[in-house]
Amino acid sequence: MKKLAIFTEGQTEQLLSEQTVIYTAGEKQFAITKHSAHGGRNKPRIIEIGAESDCIEYFILIVDCGTDGRVKSDIIERHSTLASAGYEKVIGIRDAYPTVKYNELHRLRNGLKQGLPDGAPSISFILGVMEIEAWILAEYTHFQKFHPNLNIERIKNELGLDIIRENLSQRENPAKDLKDIYWLEAIHYDKSRTLISKILDAIDQQHLRDEVSKKFDDLLALYQELELFFSN
């Protein structure tokens, strides 16, 4: 059985990763286990490495680390356990905002590669630039599925945001853009699991893979990592 672990900075990244994995896996026999690594002294941070079954070919663990700073830290902390459990790849997904600015991205990318443990499983990082919400924003077909009155013309007219033409990877705070857009229909983007799930249900994964990924190198890299994982 092949095993992949994805560590995300939050719930949105975890749920979007799950959908992306499901889309990429297609008809393969796979299983996904999700964990939240929130916790503290009296509520330990537990990341279980397990929950396997013999009848599946691919196993994917998706861990919500709770905060951007914990993604790399959790991966380093769990690397030897993941290695013993036979994981072949670890992907860390986190936003750039608010820690670094757009013109500092190269420094973050370089920094993320430093201090990683040697040996398998190999580790790579995917950055939501500036936030993973930019990918959701760019998958503009979902807005009208989510609410029939949310179309790109209205968004352009009322918010001055041209989703099709603008380089959305340069938007500093795309989560706020999403919030403003949904608020046009008095929908509060509170990042609750229910709302995020509803938004992601409206996302067209094929559009995300074929079109949106052309505009975001990191999203393309995520698909390529997943496709490689499921390729044999």
Add this chain to the structure above:
Amino acid sequence: MQLESIKYSEYDDEPRAWDLDMFAVDQINLIVGKNASGKTRTLRLINNLALLLCGERKPSSLSSSNFNAKFKDDNDTYQYVVNIKNGAVIKEEFQSEKNKWLTRSQDGTGTIFYSAEKKHMAFQTDVSELAFTSKRDSIQHPFIEPLYQWAKSVHLYEFGTSLGGNLLELKLEGAAEANTKNTQMVVGIYRRGEKEFADKFKTSIKNDMKKLGYHILDIGVATPSDVQIIDPMPSPGELVEIWIQEDGLQAKIEHRKISQGMFRALSLIIQLNYSTMTKMPSCTLVDDIGEGLDHERSCALIELVLTKIQASKTQLIMTTNDRFVMNKVPLEMWTVLHRQGSHCKVFNIKNAKDKFEEFRFTGLNNFDFFASDYLTENKK
């Protein structure tokens, strides 16, 4: 007035020598460091300096202490230097950028500026006394007053202790109000707050406790139900303690019966509320903040304290070993202590700016900055 920096040493040239590098202080500071790196010691020495300057501690109680502290207010910067050996003051200086106000030497002689006469005049003071406190006179030496008030305002909360949870107060007719600098005297400080600010004080405490997940419907002081004074009889006063009424519980809970973690939080909240409501600029020292609290409450307490301090003129210096507290406090507010033998090195954004800024790009969390020895390894 705020503390700008402090440098300290004791028992110079002796085997038991210890010294702290110049520690540049900001409005909010979190001191981190491994065990025995000097975190608690740093807070205590700041508190000791304050106790000396407000006359609540005598130089004669210290066998060796050398302080060099800088302060600032809206108008000027100030420096106070004092060296104490075997309980005697061997050097003392107080100056601003504009004037050398006070200087005295080992034999107790010195000069001090007289405002009315507009000139320095000689004096002699006892070698076991600070000239700073013995010459305090708001007419002749008004320059002493702001630093004296700063010293009065310094409060040290040792979060790892009971913070007054095992103490009752004996209310005596005509007795002085509780000294807020004695942070174990939480009952008396609560009574002062209730008397001076009434419901506003109570409500603020209840709201703050709610933010930590403790739902308190009411709070007050009363005579304990299970303690009485049998000697002398009649009692010289009334014993009192704090009680709380928790949501969902009918009976009031006396403060000795509240869990240790909850009482520490309550005690700190009572005292911080009193301090912020009096609106006096103050310096708050909290040792081992969050100790004994679970993760959520530890994080909530840090958030609460930071919010309160940022809205006030208070200066805050905290220490911790708790990873969750470290992850909650921005790195710019950190000071890392690293002890090499008897020498305590200080690193913060003011003297290691590149390293602090570079860490943002490692993608690690704040705790790793401490745990991975990032600073010292890169300094080598």
